[in-house]
Amino acid sequence: MVVSKMNKDAQMRAAINQKLIETGERERLKELLRAKLIECGWKDQLKAHCKEVIKEKGLEHITVDDLVAEITPKGRALVPDSVKKELLQRIRTFLAQHASL
Amino acid sequence: MKMEEMSLSGLDNSKLEAIAQEIYADLVEDSCLGFCFEVHRAVKCGYFFLDDTDPDSMKDFEIVDQPGLDIFGQVFNQWKSKECVCPNCSRSIAASRFAPHLEKCLGMGRNSSRIANRRIANSNNMNKSESDQEDNDDINDNDWSYGSEKKAKKRKSDKNPNSPRRSKSLKHKNGFSVCTSASNTLPLLFSSSGELSNSDPFKYSNSTGISYETLGPEELRSLLTTQCGVISEHTKKMCTRSLRCPQHTDEQRRTVRIYFLGPSAVLPEVESSLDNDSFDMTDSQALISRLQWDGSSDLSPSDSGSSKTSENQGWGLGTNSSESRKTKKKKSHLSLVGTASGLGSNKKKKPKPPAPPTPSIYDDIN
Numbered sequence: 001m002v003v004s005k006m007n008k009d010a011q012m013r014a015a016i017n018q019k020l021i022e023t024g025e026r027e028r029l030k031e032l033l034r035a036k037l038i039e040c041g042w043k044d045q046l047k048a049h050c051k052e053v054i055k056e057k058g059l060e061h062i063t064v065d066d067l068v069a070e071i072t073p074k075g076r077a078l079v080p081d082s083v084k085k086e087l088l089q090r091i092r093t094f095l096a097q098h099a100s101l
Numbered sequence: 102m103k104m105e106e107m108s109l110s111g112l113d114n115s116k117l118e119a120i121a122q123e124i125y126a127d128l129v130e131d132s133c134l135g136f137c138f139e140v141h142r143a144v145k146c147g148y149f150f151l152d153d154t155d156p157d158s159m160k161d162f163e164i165v166d167q168p169g170l171d172i173f174g175q176v177f178n179q180w181k182s183k184e185c186v187c188p189n190c191s192r193s194i195a196a197s198r199f200a201p202h203l204e205k206c207l208g209m210g211r212n213s214s215r216i217a218n219r220r221i222a223n224s225n226n227m228n229k230s231e232s233d234q235e236d237n238d239d240i241n242d243n244d245w246s247y248g249s250e251k252k253a254k255k256r257k258s259d260k261n262p263n264s265p266r267r268s269k270s271l272k273h274k275n276g277f278s279v280c281t282s283a284s285n286t287l288p289l290l291f292s293s294s295g296e297l298s299n300s301d302p303f304k305y306s307n308s309t310g311i312s313y314e315t316l317g318p319e320e321l322r323s324l325l326t327t328q329c330g331v332i333s334e335h336t337k338k339m340c341t342r343s344l345r346c347p348q349h350t351d352e353q354r355r356t357v358r359i360y361f362l363g364p365s366a367v368l369p370e371v372e373s374s375l376d377n378d379s380f381d382m383t384d385s386q387a388l389i390s391r392l393q394w395d396g397s398s399d400l401s402p403s404d405s406g407s408s409k410t411s412e413n414q415g416w417g418l419g420t421n422s423s424e425s426r427k428t429k430k431k432k433s434h435l436s437l438v439g440t441a442s443g444l445g446s447n448k449k450k451k452p453k454p455p456a457p458p459t460p461s462i463y464d465d466i467n
Contacts, residue, residue, distance in 0.1 A: 029128055030131060033129070037132060064141050071140075084125065
């Protein structure tokens with residue numbers, strides 16, 4: 001029963017994601033988020049952090065994995081609350097609109 | 102089946118919220134990953150550190166926040182008080198006036214060429230008019246000497262192509278000057294018989310005055326018959342407005358005429374009573390009055406001048422008023438002669454020389 005329940009949830013999530021992509025909402029949300037992050041200076045902050053990491057690790061030997069490992073947690077933490085709230089709001093709206101699939 | 106299972110309506114809010122959070126987290130992760138890829142590519146291509154500068158130059162261009170300076174550290178009014186030395190005339194000129202000065206100094210630029218053309222036109226016209234004086238009787242009747250003309254200030258706004266004071270006699274002579282009339286503002290000649298040329302350089306502005314020192318007696322006489330002539334206290338010039346100009350009283354005008362022309366001088370407006378009479382004159386009466394007038398015309402110049410004026414004014418009322426004004430001076434001889442045959446003949450007589458030697462006038466009448 002738990003498995004089926006989980007399966008249901010998983011299926012549900014999959015269905016929602018599918019809906020997001022189909023309607024193009026996902027792209028729109030992504031663009032919105034990017035614009036907002038640049039606006040609030042998130043990108044510049046993260047870039048400064050990058051520079052430090054690269055200087056630390058050495059310019060020649062930096063890899064994508066290094067960067068991802070270093071930067072992603074910082075990035076997640078640096079997102080301002082206002083941006084987060086707005087995005088969540090939009091997602092909830094979308095879910096509400098598409099309540100009955 | 103599956104559709105029912107996947108229905109969201111059965112879910113509670115917490116589940117929905119969890120799903121929303123998940124979606125959000127996915128989006129943020131996408132953005133971060135995207136950023137990482139950009140940075141990595143920049144590093145590998147070598148342009149990641151391009152926008153960095155050394156600390157020294159960073160300090161040089163730091164934003165300035167002091168009072169009185171802009172963010173670059175410059176003073177606001179710096180160029181106003183600075184003086185430059187003109188390379189042409191070696192004068193020290195204020196910076197804000199330097200460009201216009203240079204334009205005039207070097208003779209390049211629109212304005213300076215305009216002024217130069219105007220000056221050339223003026224000097225040419227003056228030379229031309231002087232040389233033609235003997236030939237053209239019109240010029241002989243000029244009341245104004247060049248000195249007084251030059252002194253008079255002239256503004257472009259005073260020019261009025263339709264003004265009756267424009268002389269037509271000089272029109273045909275001044276082809277050259279007409280071309281430059283737009284820029285020519287100096288009045289050079291005042292044509293005979295009180296007419297002012299339609300060619301602009303010779304227009305005489307009503308707002309200026311005449312210096313009476315340079316005028317001969319003939320000129321004075323003719324001047325006083327048509328214009329106010331009252332000498333202004335400030336400029337010592339004669340008023341050039343009409344005989345009824347509101348700025349001066351009749352007493353002043355009489356005084357001036359007595360001063361210039363002797364005690365017998367009569368104010369032209371004294372004869373204004375004649376105007377009303379002449380207005381009703383028939384042709385025969387005109388002949389009689391004209392003959393009488395001609396008989397006495399040369400004996401007392403002032404009288405002739407005044408009577409001329411009155412006749413003119415009378416005829417002016419009967420005929421085209423603008424024309425009568427034009428015929429105020431000696432040319433009125435001929436105009437009256439012409440009017441005996443027809444009132445509209447004033448125009449014909451104007452271009453003809455008035456011939457100041459009076460025997461010629463009598464010849465015409467006879």
